[in-house]
Amino acid sequence: MRSALVYLALLALGVAGVLYMSKLGGSVEIRVADYEITLHFAIALLILAIVFAALHLVFSIIGRLRRAPHHLRIRRDAKRRAEGDAAVTRALLALAAGSADKARIEVRRARDRLGETPQTLVLLAEAERLAGREDAATEAFLKLSQRDDAKFLGLRGLLRQAIQREDWPTAQRLAREAEEAQPGAAWLRQERETLALRTRDWREALALSAPGVGQAPLALAAAAQETDPSRAQDLERQAFQADRGFAPAALAYANRLRRVASAKRAREVLRDAWKASPHPDLAEAYLEGESEPLARARAAEQLVQVNPKHPESLLLVGRLATAAALTGRARQELDALVATGQADRRAFIALSDLEEAEHGDSPEGRAAQAKWLRLAATAPPEPxxxxxxxxxDQEAWAPSCPRCGAAGTIAWTSPQTLPVAAG
Ligand SMILES: [Zn+2]
Structure with missing residues (x-):
């Protein structure tokens, strides 16, 4: 609008100029050899303007013709790109729908229009995988991994394939390369953790795990793999501190402290662990070296001080007091245990032993023992x-199951959480 006004103003100015010139008068003479042309000055100006306009028109047409192939190419490229994009969308839809053949056709179309871009290579690999052609998918992932702009995508695909065929050394190498290509990728961290667990590389699994109680079994397993005693001790301490209620870690740490430091420090660790979560193995380690029944009962009393009402504490004192002939104390603890409603088979067997200690081999003692043994038969089993x-069931804790090979699945299972049928 503005330029139209400017043109109009210029035109008006031009016309005014020509009119003014025609009023002014004057002429232009052109003489060539014997010929002579005389023009009115305004007409000459007009002819000059027309010649200029004609020349401008001719040059702009020549320019347009010269640029035509370039414009044609731009239009053709835009069309190919649009077709390629549409093929990419159709390939994605086919992949989502699980139609391998359709996906492969559309990917071929997309590659034809767009060339080998990271996008078309990823789609190609996914379509080939969907069609069950793992070798062709590997080839596409390899091409991706050789590109600087899509290295991680290629390595990710190759890593997934290696994990699927359980080729752990290759998977670990690829995971390292992928970490270099894209440090700190969340997905990769998870995959590396899974890999470390599968390859029993506990130290790596520990390094990749989130802080918390879940680190205790990993640190303990890493300690068992460690050849340097001081590093093993550090890992055992780390395991114990991550989860004081994880008895195997407390036991390993206490055993080491007993060897390299003092029995007193070992007992402190065992007491801390008993406070967090009592476990029969902790008591066994705590009483190690005590052979006299009375000394054992006293040591047990000392251990359970930190957690006196726990069923394991009541059972431990009940059993050891019976063995030390402290029947009154034993009765007190075992009755309290039955009253908690959490007594398992061991409690009723301990009560049967207590009857024998109290009444000896008498009809009264035998009748009481039989009663407890009947209850023991129907009681929940021990953890x-x-x-x-x-x-x-496993003899001891292990980082991975010796039977099925699963990692991190062995846990201390109490009878209350066992399925009814298992009893
Ligand atoms: Zn298993």
């Missing part, structure tokens, strides 16, 4: 180490 993956 045990059990693999949550395959459901088998």
């Amino acid at each position: 045990r180490w059990r693999c949550a993956s395959c459901g088998t």
Whole structure:
């Protein structure tokens, strides 16, 4: 609008100029050899303007013709790009719908229009995987991994394939390369953790794990793999501090302290662990070296001070007091245990032993023992180490199940949490 006004103003100015010139008069003479042309000055000006306009028109047409192939190419490229983008969308839809053949056709179309871009290579690999052609997918991932702009995408695909075929050394190498290509990627961290667990690389699994109680079994397993005693001790302490209620860590740490430091420090660790979560193995370690029944009962009393009402504390004191002939104390603890409603088979067997200690081999004693043994038969079983993956009982805790190979599945399972049918 503004330029139109400017043109109009210029035109008006031009016309006014020509009119003014025609009023002024004057002429232009052109003489060539014997010929002579005389023009009115205004007409000459007009002819000059027309010649200028004509020349401008001719040059702009020549310019347009010269630029035509370039414009044509731009239009053709835009069309190819639009077609390629549409093929990419259709390929994505086919992949989402699980139609491998359709996806491969659309990916071929997209590659034809767009060339080998990271986008088309990823789609190609996914379409080939969907079609079950892992080798072709590997080839696409390899091409991606060789590009600077999509290295991580290629390595990610190759890593996924290696994990799927359980080729752990290759998977670990690829994970390292991927970490270099894209440090700190959340997905990769998770994959590396899974890999470390699968390859039993506990130190790596520990380094990748989130802080918290979950680190205790990993640190303990890493300590068992460690050849340097001081580093092993550090890992055992780390395991104990991560979860004081994880008895295997407390036991390993206490055992080491007993060897390299003092029995007193070892007992402190065991007491801390008993406070967090009592476990029969902790009591066994605490009483190690005490052979006299009375001394054992006293040591047990000392241990349970930190957690006196726990069923394991009541059972431990009840059993050891019976063995030391402290029947009154034993009765007090075992009755309290039954009253908690959390007594398992061991409590009723301990009560049967107590009857024998109190009454000897008498009809009265035998009748009382039989009563407790009947209850023992129907009571929940004692807690045990059990693999949550395959459901088998284990002699001791281990970082991975010796039966099914699952990592981190063996846990101390109390009878109350066992399924009814298992009793
Ligand atoms: Zn198992």
